[in-house]
Amino acid sequence: MDQINNIQVVPCTSSNHLKPFRVHYSQNGTKKSWDFMRTHESVSILIFNTTSHCFVLVKQFRPAVYVCEWDKSKPSPGEEKKEGEEQAAPEEEKEKEQEAEGEGQGKGEETEEVGSAPDLPPASAGVTYELCAGLVDKPDLPLEEVARQGVLQECGYDVPVAKLRKITSYRSGVGVTGAKQTLFYAEVSEENHVGVAMVEGEAEPREGEVVKVPLHEAMTFAYDESLPKTMPVIFSFVWFHNNMSPKYKISTNV
Template structure:
C-alpha cells in the first residue's frame, strides 16, 4: 500500500465524484462569489468489536493528503535553496569563489506514508435505491469484512464536512460486531481501486490514539471516539484513557 511512484499531476477536466462551480450572489446588498465543489454525501461507521474490546478502523493512502505534504516539502525545499543562493552570493561578494555548477531547486516526493491516514469505515451515498443503513452495511462488509444486518447500525448523527469547499453531508453510525461476524479480511473492492488495511485500536488506548497528532486521522474518527467515551464506555466499565 505504501509504494507510490510515477506521480504526475494533471488537470481534472471531468469527474464523477467532484464538480467545480462558482456561485454568484448578493449578501446584505454586497455582490459576492464563492467557488465550491459538488460531491456525493457519505456514510461512516464506528465499529466496536465486543470480542476483543477494540475499535475496527481502516487505513489507506489518500492522494489529497499526500499532495498537501508534497506542497509543504516543495516550499521547504525552495526556501532552503533561496537561503543557499543568498549565502553563495554573499561569499562571492567577499571575494570567495562560488560553486562552479548551480543546481536548480528540487522538490522530492515525500514517502508514501505521508499520505496514509486512519479513518472510520466509510463510503459514498451513490446508490439511490438503498437506504443509508444498507449502504453503510455494505461498506462494513467490503472494507472491514464483518457481515451484520442493517438493523444493527445505530445512527449517531450527521454533519457537514469541508463546509468551505464541499459542504456535503456525512451520516455517522455505530455498530457492535464480534469475531463471529467476521467473514473475510476486508480490504475494500479492488475493482473500485480500493486498497485498504484493517486496523484495530484497543478500547483502553482509544483517546490517547485520538489526540496523538503524530497519527494522521480524520476528524470524524476523533469525534466518534469522544462520542463513545461519553455514551458507551460506562456500559463496558473500561477506561478509554481520556
C-alpha cells in the same frame, strides 16, 4: 505499506466524483462569489468489536494529504531565491560580461523537468486513520444499506442492517463541498467476520488496511497528533466514551 511512486500533479479537467462550480450571490447588499465542489453524500461507521474490545478503523493512503505534506517540504520562494543567489555568486562577474557581449541567450527562461523534486516525503506522510465509510451514489439505496456494504467491503464484517445505530449527521468540508455525512455505530464480533468481500457494482475491492485500536487506548489515540486521522474518528471515540463505555466497564484513558 503500499509502494507509492511516479507521483505527478496535473490539472483535473473532468471527474466522476467532483464537479467544480462558482456561485454568485448577494449578502447584506454586497455582491460575492464562492468556488465549491459538488460531490456525493457519504456515510461513516464506528465499528466496535465486542470480542476483542477494540475499534476497527481503516488506514489508507490519501493523495490529497500527501500532496499537502509534499508542498510543506518544498522550500519557500524566498529560500529558493536565496539559494540561487548563493550558488550564482561566483559566476556573477562572468554573467555580466556575457550580457555586455550579448551572449546571454536564453537567460531567464524557466524549465521544469518531470520528477525533478529531489526530496519527496515518504508514502507514510499521506496515510491517515479513518472510520469505515462509503459514498451515497445510489439514490434508491437506504443509508443503512450503504453503511452495511461499506463495513463488509472495507472491514470484512457482515452486519445486519437492524444492528446499525445512527449517531448523527453533519456537514463535512463546508468551505469546499458542504456534503452531508451520516455517522453510524455498529457492534461486531469475530462471528460476524467473513472477510473483505466485493459489493455488487464495484470493479475491485477498496484500498486500505484494517487496523484495530484497543478500547483502553482509544482517547490517547484520538488526541495523538503524530497519528494523522479524520475528525469523525475523534468525535466518534468521544461519543463512545460518553455513551457506551460504562456498558463495558473499561476506561478509555481520558
